[in-house]
Amino acid sequence: MTEPNNPAQLDQVHEADYELESMPDEVTTTDKSYSQGRLVLRRFLRHRGAMISLTFLILIALLAITSIGFGPIPGWWSKNHVDLYPIQEVGGAPTLTLWPFSIGEHPFGQSTIGKDYFALVMLGTQNSLAIAFTVGIAATIIGTLVGAAAGYFRGLAESFLMRVTDLFIIIPTLVLAAVLGRMAGNVGGIFALAGMLALVSWTGLARLVRGEVLSLREREFVAAARAVGTSPWRIIVRHILPNALGTIIVNATLLISAAILVETALSYLGFGVRPPNTSLGLLISENQNALSTRPWLFWWPGVFIVAVALCVNFIGDGLRDAFDPRQQMD
Amino acid sequence: MLKFIAKRLGISLAILVLGSLLLYVLVINSGDPLQDLRESNDPNRENRIRQRIDNMGLDMPWYERYWDWLTGASKCLVGQCDLGTAINGQSVNALVATAAASTLRLVVLASLLAIVIGVTLGIITAIRQYSGFDYGVTLFAFIAFSLPVFWLGVLLKHYAAIEFNNWIVDADLSWPVILAVAVVLAFILQAALGGDLKRRLITFGAVAAGIAAILTYFDLVTWFRRPAIGIPVYVLGVVGAAVLVIMLTSGFHNHRVRNAVAATAGVALVGYIAVRGFLMTSATIPILLLCFVAAIGVAVAAGQLLGGFSRRQATLASVVTALLASVLAIADLLLSNWSGYLREQPRPIPTIGSATPNYESTFWMHSLDALTHLVLPTVTLMLISIASYTRYTRASMLDVLNQDYIRTARSKGISERKVITRHALRNSLIPLATIVAFDFAGLIGGAVITETVFGWQGMGNLFRTGLAAVDPAPVMAFYLVTGTAAVTMNMLADIAYAILDPRIAR
Numbered sequence: 001m002t003e004p005n006n007p008a009q010l011d012q013v014h015e016a017d018y019e020l021e022s023m024p025d026e027v028t029t030t031d032k033s034y035s036q037g038r039l040v041l042r043r044f045l046r047h048r049g050a051m052i053s054l055t056f057l058i059l060i061a062l063l064a065i066t067s068i069g070f071g072p073i074p075g076w077w078s079k080n081h082v083d084l085y086p087i088q089e090v091g092g093a094p095t096l097t098l099w100p101f102s103i104g105e106h107p108f109g110q111s112t113i114g115k116d117y118f119a120l121v122m123l124g125t126q127n128s129l130a131i132a133f134t135v136g137i138a139a140t141i142i143g144t145l146v147g148a149a150a151g152y153f154r155g156l157a158e159s160f161l162m163r164v165t166d167l168f169i170i171i172p173t174l175v176l177a178a179v180l181g182r183m184a185g186n187v188g189g190i191f192a193l194a195g196m197l198a199l200v201s202w203t204g205l206a207r208l209v210r211g212e213v214l215s216l217r218e219r220e221f222v223a224a225a226r227a228v229g230t231s232p233w234r235i236i237v238r239h240i241l242p243n244a245l246g247t248i249i250v251n252a253t254l255l256i257s258a259a260i261l262v263e264t265a266l267s268y269l270g271f272g273v274r275p276p277n278t279s280l281g282l283l284i285s286e287n288q289n290a291l292s293t294r295p296w297l298f299w300w301p302g303v304f305i306v307a308v309a310l311c312v313n314f315i316g317d318g319l320r321d322a323f324d325p326r327q328q329m330d
Numbered sequence: 331m332l333k334f335i336a337k338r339l340g341i342s343l344a345i346l347v348l349g350s351l352l353l354y355v356l357v358i359n360s361g362d363p364l365q366d367l368r369e370s371n372d373p374n375r376e377n378r379i380r381q382r383i384d385n386m387g388l389d390m391p392w393y394e395r396y397w398d399w400l401t402g403a404s405k406c407l408v409g410q411c412d413l414g415t416a417i418n419g420q421s422v423n424a425l426v427a428t429a430a431a432s433t434l435r436l437v438v439l440a441s442l443l444a445i446v447i448g449v450t451l452g453i454i455t456a457i458r459q460y461s462g463f464d465y466g467v468t469l470f471a472f473i474a475f476s477l478p479v480f481w482l483g484v485l486l487k488h489y490a491a492i493e494f495n496n497w498i499v500d501a502d503l504s505w506p507v508i509l510a511v512a513v514v515l516a517f518i519l520q521a522a523l524g525g526d527l528k529r530r531l532i533t534f535g536a537v538a539a540g541i542a543a544i545l546t547y548f549d550l551v552t553w554f555r556r557p558a559i560g561i562p563v564y565v566l567g568v569v570g571a572a573v574l575v576i577m578l579t580s581g582f583h584n585h586r587v588r589n590a591v592a593a594t595a596g597v598a599l600v601g602y603i604a605v606r607g608f609l610m611t612s613a614t615i616p617i618l619l620l621c622f623v624a625a626i627g628v629a630v631a632a633g634q635l636l637g638g639f640s641r642r643q644a645t646l647a648s649v650v651t652a653l654l655a656s657v658l659a660i661a662d663l664l665l666s667n668w669s670g671y672l673r674e675q676p677r678p679i680p681t682i683g684s685a686t687p688n689y690e691s692t693f694w695m696h697s698l699d700a701l702t703h704l705v706l707p708t709v710t711l712m713l714i715s716i717a718s719y720t721r722y723t724r725a726s727m728l729d730v731l732n733q734d735y736i737r738t739a740r741s742k743g744i745s746e747r748k749v750i751t752r753h754a755l756r757n758s759l760i761p762l763a764t765i766v767a768f769d770f771a772g773l774i775g776g777a778v779i780t781e782t783v784f785g786w787q788g789m790g791n792l793f794r795t796g797l798a799a800v801d802p803a804p805v806m807a808f809y810l811v812t813g814t815a816a817v818t819m820n821m822l823a824d825i826a827y828a829i830l831d832p833r834i835a836r
Binding site for chain 1: 341342345346348352353357360361473475479481485488768770771772774775776778779782783794797798805808812813817
């Protein structure tokens, strides 16, 4: 980590090998040059909004996972989302107080029948996050592959992609997701739901990747790779996709935030996560009539949805600025 | 152009049919339509199961059921729809008739408002890039993208509607409220208009004082309970709209555009004053449509006759003027009926349903009834769309503003207003034409949620209950109506695309 412009260091160098001709070379080799990836990372790390959001999102995820545990592993929170507890406050009001700070028995209050709402909200957050990230990753993979194939091979893959896109203009994503979500409900499990959601979420990304690939495939380095006999998929994976990485990563984050909202909306409509499991959308749906009598039952899950979605969106914004600083500086 | 539209229409219809097949197969495989009966202890169970099998044609193979539905639905082309029977034996046709009207009203209104508001905000934020206003709108967009529609809907229902209904009883504005509203609006406006510190301060002061004065006046005369625009304000409004349109399109030096717009505005004023009394008492939708078509006709004629060599621009400007004058006229008529409406509905903003059931009244009362039912669902629904239109418009406007021909235009010494309205605006709208189609599909999906929150008996409700019962007929009716609407919207977007960018149609 030597700073070449540091005069003290330069002096040292000068004193040591005063007459060596190779000296300037040595200085330039210690000069830090950044690869494209490191530049992007630096820009991202310096994006204040994105970093705050990332920290916040990690904190939320840690809270949700460690508090009630993950799967069979127990967490530090003593209550679970199944048992009924004696009502502590009037109407099961939250015991969380900020000044003096104490979390009390039921920090987020209790549901109408006495369940610990903190445990419920944490479980909902876990499920919503798990679904969102699964959908984000799966849809990104599908979208990238289809988009790359459509852009590179044109022909059949391309017309398939375009017709599917047309289809999604006519059948809204949410409608198809609801039908598939209902099917997934029969299979059971949040990952079945996540898989179904991924099946309807990839088209936007595929279109964008196709657009990128269409322009990249005409570039000379692709022609060079083709000329030496590289196989088409190797060209796509090694030469084209790394150059489209910005688009892919930025849109993956947008897919995640969209997936959170779609999942909660489906659960709200009754076609997503089913009881006895829970998700943030389902909690809101169950408690929407309690807003005037037990507002906390309505507010907590909503606040967590908004917080998670907002964080993911800000991270996406930071990534966009990091990958493509053009629109930022002019 | 015609060939282009016909080709697009053909593809859309093919996709519509294919999509119906996909949706039908998915829906009938999404569950067991007899499940609730299988689990029931009804002594009459066997009978009811047989009846349901009969109703839904469950004894036929799926392709025959689909074919039945398709042939029934395709009769819509000749006006004899047969959309099948729902799970309880009800004819779906009857259900659709009322549901379609309310849903399409909601979706189209939300879509149009979102386009107008979103594009305007997007252009302003692009022009004032990195201003406080830009950051404010960006933050708003991020929050809107992250808000679950149903959550917002329930909150609006609970806070906005009930609070407003309590307030309208005596419509009293206290001093702090007046002051706060004036300061906030003035702050937003000065941020949007921009300029140096002095200009901003002047804008802020003038706007704040003006709004405070108007609100105080409104409060004194309890305007919010018996509002009126009246002929004088209408005249002012139309003249203002005409001036604005001229400023934005050609500027005042172009006397052809100026004359065309002035002629349109004049005819609109005289015409409206002449028919106002008649419309007040005996307006119907066809009569209003007729007036609207007449206004647009006059505008086109004025543009064509007086436009000379700037005929296109003159026509566009006068059509926009006629549009604004019509909107003002409708607003005037509606507002004049507001006090009467308040007498009949003392709590005007409802939280449930798309219309007051069994409400017998005049045309304008019915319109107000429909509108007050629309307010909250529309706001809920369009927020995300506004955010996305704002972001897309901003991005595409910034893209265009960095182009060489904009630099050329500026270096020629053209005023900034002209650079933006004549050179940048139209080109920056081109990419939006594709967004419209996607956004409309999103709105229809959102309408399913919004209707659930607000208890509308609309198409979304038909879809939701149909899917929950594994009943394809209502789901397919939903698909037919929304799919056709989407195809139509897509078509309009394509036509707009071809007008904005003539290369597309060739």
